[in-house]
Amino acid sequence: MAAVNRKKVSVTRILVIILIVIITFVYMVPLLFVIDTSFKPWTMIKEWPPRIFFKPSIAPYIRIFTARTVYPPGTTLTQEQIDNMTWYQKIVYQESNEEIVRRGDFPLRYLNSLIITVVSTAITILMATFAAYAFSRFKIRGKNDILFFILSTRMLPAVVVLIPIFLMFRKLGLGDNHIGMIILYTAFNLSFAVWVLKGFIDEIPIEYEEAAMVDGYTRFQTFWKIIVPQAMTGIAATAVFCFIFSWNEFGFAFIMTKSRAQTIPPWLPYQMGVLGYDWGAAAAGAVLFIIPALVFTIILRKNLVRGITFGAIRK
Amino acid sequence: MLRGRKENTSTELQYRALSDQALIRAFVLPTIVLLVFVNIFPLFWSLILSFSNFTAKFPLVWGKNPKFLGIEQYIRLLADPAIWGRFITTAKYVILSVGGEMILGFGLALLLQIKFKGREVITTLLVLPMTMSPVIVGLMWKLFYDPNWGMFNYLLGLGKIDWATDIKYNLYAAVIADVWMWTPFVMLLALAGLGAIPQYLYEAAEVDRASWWHKFTKITLPMVWPLLLVALIFRTMEAFKVFDIAMGISGRGATAPQLLSIYLYDTAFVNWKTGVGSALGYIVLIMIIAITNIFIKYLNKAKQ
Structure with a gap:
């Protein structure tokens, strides 16, 4: 009886595992389709039924990096002209009959995303580590109220504060400006970072600091030499979260940036090529x-x- | 512990306590100042704007732009059936997407309770959509939905439904993408909850020969419920103000789903009705606070 039971259990087990694998695969399909499309040769993108297997082409990646014009119909290039092309010019010419005229906007937008995200993350982490340490270790009047205030700033619908920020930044010359975006993203992530980091610092036993202070360390030295190294994993994890949030942010960037400081999220979905939207x-x-x-x-x-729970749940 | 130290009267430690005060200020103030500057000050500013007809398109002329309307603007907005129509659409979006996420996320978490090789890889793969940019997720789904070359209709054998721009379907298109993106969020929280259930409860139930259903409703569900509520609160708040997924799929204007949040953006930043936009923003804010408060009451009850 027991043996039969065990067999039944292991059969259900295997069935559940198979089910999980199937679900995961289905779940990945939209993502896989996008990756698949990013390697599709020009002529196959608009085919029906959609083709899944084909000889991959690098051309879509060349196209996102460049701005191009279509050769006028009937143009035939001489063999010499084709031979003089660089490899990427040749690929684009052969696939979509286009001429590369200059570098596209993508690299600059990507660079904007990178600069704004990295700098704001660094500043957020610096400020938040200081604040989190103070909130974790000191008795501060109205501490819980201040902490709740900090958290509540994150829960606001962005658009309520966005209107005055837009007006304010326009006055200060911070619209469509890297520094303006860095300030915004720093403030946007600060509440999150303070909460999560406070949780991490709370977990470090206070005895370490007490021992160090007995040894004659000043408060700042204990913070810098004891707490920061101990909390490094937490600090790194928080930094990665801030990076992801800023990297993905759309609402602020969409309203505040038009070109110079524009990041990828408000830019990519609205790009029309000369041949329509280039999927x-x-x-x-x-x-x-x-x-x-x-x-x-x-x-x-x-x-x-x-x-994702602002440090509320520590697994 | 720190209070203990401050009671010590040796001069050196007094000096240290004094510098502690300075240290606290130096550590905390930058954060507070920035948050006041970027969050609290604008919050009050937009409250004032919400009582006016201000438009950011034209220069400031006191008495004309802005002219103060008092509570009139709110009354006008709340009496507008178009706003209520959008509110109902938003409510539909929230209920469908959050409902779908809760059911699928909890279901996946239940399946993933089995320990097997590669479980961590599977969990990580499932979590990936959550950390992508919502507007890019929208863009990806727009491609996936495309009636002429997208995979979605083809795989489901649905013919040529134009999910992205047909107003009959675009709300559901956004809901499906939202569910895809945020189900892992619920799944992660449910997994954390399930992992925290002490095993001896199940062993005790086993001794009592309790049925699977009995164990599920009497042990699993009550134990995970607080965490599911946390997920519900987070997701409802976010879904209520979401617009980036929908905008990634359908763009704006006539082809976009008639969500309150998209209308808000159009009002404030396309039509430049800054005052009206602020008032709408406050209405949304109050709705979110009201709804989350109801949930938090349930959460506190569930925790007892």
Whole structure:
């Protein structure tokens, strides 16, 4: 009887595992389709039924990096002209009959995303580590109220504060400006970072600091030499979360930036090429854009629950 | 512990306590100042704007732009059936997407309770959509939905439904993408909750020969319920103000789903009715606070 029971259990077990694998695969289909499209040759993108297997082409990635014009109909290039082309010019010419005229906007937008995200994350972490330490270790009058105030700023619908910020930044010359965006994203992430970091610092036994202070360390030295190294994992995890939030942010960037400081999220979905919306290039851009966030997610996986609940749940 | 130290009267430690005060200020003030500057000050500013007809398109002329309307603006907005129509659409969006996420997320978490090799890889893969940019997720789904070359209709054998721009379907298109993106969020929280259930409860139930259903309703569900509520609160708040997924799929204007949040953006930043936009923003804010408060009451009850 027992043996039969065990067999039954292991059969259900295997069935459940198979089910999980199937679900995961189905779940990945939209993502896989985008990756698939980002390697599709020009002529196959608009085919019906959609083709899944084909000889992959790098052309969509060249197209997202460049601005091009179509050769006028009937133009035939001489063999010499074709021979003089660089490899990427040749690929684009052969696939979509286009001439590369200059570098596209994508690299600059990507760079904007990178600069704004990295700088704001660094400043957020610096400020938040200081604040979190103070909130964790000192008796501060009205501490819980201040902490709740800090949290509540994150829960606001962004648009309520966005209107005055827009007016204010316009006056200060911070509209469509890297510094303006860095200030915004720092403030946007600060509440989150303070809460999560406070949780991490709370977990460090206070005895370490007391011992160090007995040894003659000043308060700041204990903070810098004891707490910061101890909290490094937490600080790194929080930084990665701030990076992901800023990297993905759309609402602020959409309203505040038009060109000079524009990041990828408000730019990529609204790009019309000369031949209509270029889905291959868009898919390539999307893939390049989500790679950092995906890599960081994989690094973060142990701390995800903690991050998404603002440190409320520590697994 | 720190209070203990301050009671010590040796001069050196007094000096240290004094510098502690300075240290607290130096550590906390930058954060508070920035948050006041970027959050609290604008919050009050937009409250004042919400009582006016201000438009950011034209220069400031006191008495004309802005002219103060008092509570009139709110009354006008709340009496507008178009606003209520959008509110109902938003409510539909919230109920469908959050409902879908709760059911699927909890279901996935239940399945993933089995320990097997590669479980962590599977969990990580499932979590990936959550950390992508919502507007890019919208863009990806727009491609996936496309009636002429997208995979969605083809795989489901649905013919040529134009999910992105047909107003009959675009709300559901956004709901499906939202569910895809945020189900992992609920799943993660449910997994954390399930992992925290002490095993001896199940063993005791086993001794009593309790049925699977009995164990589920009497042990699993009550134990995970607080965390599911946390997920529900987070997701409802977010879904209520979401617009980036929908805007990634359908763009704006006539082809976009008639969500309150998209209308808010159009009012404030396309039509430049800054005052009206602020008032709408406050209406949304109050709705979110009211709804979350109801949930938090349930949460506190569930925790007891």
